Amino acid sequence: MDILSYVAQEVQKETGVRLHKRNVERVIAAALVTRDFWKLVDLSDLPVPAASGIVKKLVSEGILFINEKEDILLTQKGYDIVAELGIEPFVDYTCQACEGRGYPFYADKELYRTFVELTKDRPKAIRDYDQGSVTPETTVSRVLFIDSRGDLRGKDIIVMGAEDDLTGLAIALTRKAHRVLIIDIDKRLIDFDNRIFKELGIDNAEAKVWDLRNPLGEDMLGQFNVFVTDPPETFAAFKAFIGRGIATLKEEGCAGYFGLTLRDSSLFRWREFQETLVGEYGVVITDIVQDFNHYMNWDYHSETKAAELAPVRRDPTDIWYRSSWYRVETLPGFKRWNEPISDDVFYLDEEGSTT
Amino acid sequence: MDILSYVAQEVQKETGVRLHKRNVERVIAAALVTRDFWKLVDLSDLPVPAASGIVKKLVSEGILFINEKEDILLTQKGYDIVAELGIEPFVDYTCQACEGRGYPFYADKELYRTFVELTKDRPKAIRDYDQGSVTPETTVSRVLFIDSRGDLRGKDIIVMGAEDDLTGLAIALTRKAHRVLIIDIDKRLIDFDNRIFKELGIDNAEAKVWDLRNPLGEDMLGQFNVFVTDPPETFAAFKAFIGRGIATLKEEGCAGYFGLTLRDSSLFRWREFQETLVGEYGVVITDIVQDFNHYMNWDYHSETKAAELAPVRRDPTDIWYRSSWYRVETLPGFKRWNEPISDDVFYLDEEGSTT
Known part of the structure; x- marks a missing residue:
């Protein structure tokens, strides 16, 4: 099994969040353009528990490290993997005028x-x-x-x-x-x-x-x-x-x-x-x-x-x-759902974390 | 039955395109800001056969008329309906920089x-x-x-x-x-x-x-x-x-x-x-x-x-x-569909018309 799939599988076991190798690739691609954890969550488009789990696992695998300023950085092994797998840094051409919304x-x-x-x-x-x-x-x-x-x-x-x-x-x-x-x-x-x-x-x-x-x-x-x-x-x-x-x-x-x-x-x-x-x-x-x-x-x-x-x-x-x-x-025939909710996981579950 | 629902129902019978009253409302809202049929199709977000059918029906109901320059205009009866139903003209705040795409x-x-x-x-x-x-x-x-x-x-x-x-x-x-x-x-x-x-x-x-x-x-x-x-x-x-x-x-x-x-x-x-x-x-x-x-x-x-x-x-x-x-x-488990196609309605059906 390749290293990305391995990390995805291990973190899935640990966090309960469903993951695949591309999710891990995105975290590494994000680490090529930011040292800040929260920015990295933003770029990788992952639930926080998943992004956290992946970063921690990549650190324990010696692919990322966290310095005393809490910057997240690639190790030499990390850069070798980037080169070997052809992982490319994120780019972003989002419209500056409307912040990408289409309506400024x-x-x-x-x-x-x-x-x-x-x-x-x-x-x-x-x-x-x-x-x-x-x-x-x-x-x-x-x-x-x-x-x-x-x-x-x-x-x-x-x-x-x-x-x-x-x-x-x-x-x-x-x-x-x-x-x-x-x-x-x-x-x-x-x-x-x-x-x-x-x-x-x-x-x-x-x-x-x-x-x-x-x-x-x-x-x-x-x-x-x-x-x-x-x-x-x-x-x-x-x-x-x-x-x-x-x-x-x-x-x-x-x-x-x-x-x-x-x-x-x-x-x-x-x-x-x-x-x-x-x-x-x-x-x-x-x-x-x-x-x-x-x-x-x-x-x-x-x-x-x-x-x-x-x-x-x-x-x-x-x-x-x-x-x-x-x-x-x-559309015609649409359904009006209006049941009472008696659920105690209203705000939080395995993927949620910001409540 | 209100006039919008009636027009929708009649045009659906005629064209085979599924319609509801809001579709007719959108055509009238578009007619408040453009006289050009093709621009009206654009604004009303309808298949051409539907937009054509609605315009023709609204003309025969005396709500729209088409002048000698082929402009599409509201009649007095049309304006009365607009006032009665509170139909408002289309507005558009689309970003001029990226043309609404989010990426210029x-x-x-x-x-x-x-x-x-x-x-x-x-x-x-x-x-x-x-x-x-x-x-x-x-x-x-x-x-x-x-x-x-x-x-x-x-x-x-x-x-x-x-x-x-x-x-x-x-x-x-x-x-x-x-x-x-x-x-x-x-x-x-x-x-x-x-x-x-x-x-x-x-x-x-x-x-x-x-x-x-x-x-x-x-x-x-x-x-x-x-x-x-x-x-x-x-x-x-x-x-x-x-x-x-x-x-x-x-x-x-x-x-x-x-x-x-x-x-x-x-x-x-x-x-x-x-x-x-x-x-x-x-x-x-x-x-x-x-x-x-x-x-x-x-x-x-x-x-x-x-x-x-x-x-x-x-x-x-x-x-x-x-x-x-x-x-x-x-996502994991996605399906690869790869059957032969022997369909003679490949390009055209009741909703399509631009081929």
Whole structure:
């Protein structure tokens, strides 16, 4: 067995995260362009437990080493393997204008400026609810994306369990939707939004406290044209956020938006999510834009399983946590999933670690 | 039944293309920002037979009319419906720098310039093989996208039945792949590529004539890290291009790239394609970038079913045919589909019309 497959197999045994040799190759390719562990997780597109496990195993195999500054470096043996296997460093031609999203936040400077001013005192991300806010550039780009797809103007929109990003607020600020309902478990965010709506006289938007583990009532089922959410990546949470999101939609031709990451979930799990979307829920996936959502670092990072598992103690210094932006559309016969959730692995499982 | 649902139902009966009311709403929303039929097809994201059918029906219902210059316009009744239903005009915040692709072609100006110079005498798109070339900006952006995903440097790459776009040539011009094999049914393109490879001394790239209706041989099965293709949107062609593409891949963690359009196929068909990819072939979809591929107009347009079905005789004056860019990745247990195709609806069915 070649060394990459061997490392993949050993780390899979240890962490329970499904892996193959290309995952190991990507970690080495990332190590050719960065010395920072968190940047390496970003580039290798792996769940943190997997990236940590691979780095530790490569260190114990003498392929990588970690110096006293906690830089991750290739050993001579590492460089020999790179040359032998023809592993090439990562390159990145991402558009500098739109940060690769296809829709630049500055296409509506007025909205961006208003949003940044109004949210300067936003509630801080807290660990209890797996929060981690996206950058204001991300939030505004989401709104422009939604608008460009014909899913904003005159539409009834629900933003579910993701208001730490204040996407519901940004949508309401455009004053272009017909109705905006924001539901989130965190009362701080709900109060924050409602206060702004009141101050600005935005009377078609409303925020209310809701725990998505509970089934939605008739006042929300089948009432909206568009839902927006950003679930934790366990299967239970996927159903609670996306399944229920689809359940809020009125009819065929309605749309759902959500982020899915590869930092807390693997491509194996993505395939299962995609089977559920297309096969079970009966929607079609119209967009997957990688690395659309950029998350700001959260204060509770040092308390997370990710920080504990990491081969270094050094904190992230830059954005390293990103997620893809999905859009799905309902087709005739789509299914409204709305079961109660009694799952205790709502936020965390073998692939997740940043809660 | 509301007027939008009624139009959708009638046009579905007539054309056989599956439709719902939101499709009709999109055509009206498009008519608020363009008078040109081909631009309207572009904005409404519908197969040409569907868009044509909807426009004709809306004309006969007195909602749209077509003037002597072949402009498509709303009648007073049309404007009344727009106001009553709250239909809003399309807006578009697409990034001007990268044309929404996330990877701007000018990130490698040298490659772009070389490609444009070398291909100034490229073979013209012909109808026999459903050809229609993408813009050089599209081709170069594809290469930069592939490179940014770690799928170019040191990799064995096959480009299948899509060389009217000269993507195989552009990949070879980077001289960064380990090996490039181009297969296409059109001998003109094969000769064109091989002549350039010979002139420039590119000895790791090769082009050969191949009809994808035939199963691939052992020399191609399981031999590549990456495949690139651009299929016609019938199910038979999807299997011949994508199924066989996956069959060329070596192992898990390999990647496939292809375009899928909504101009010759509906979201209903997309869902079937996605079920086939995820469920039957066992790959995961990692990217869907809408409107990534921009196709130049083809000389044989006036001979197509699309031109015949259109409610106007006026030719397209600008780019109107776009497709999404898909990336899939193999997971353990993925399936290599390689059956012979004896299907006579290879290029055309009820949703297709541009062949």
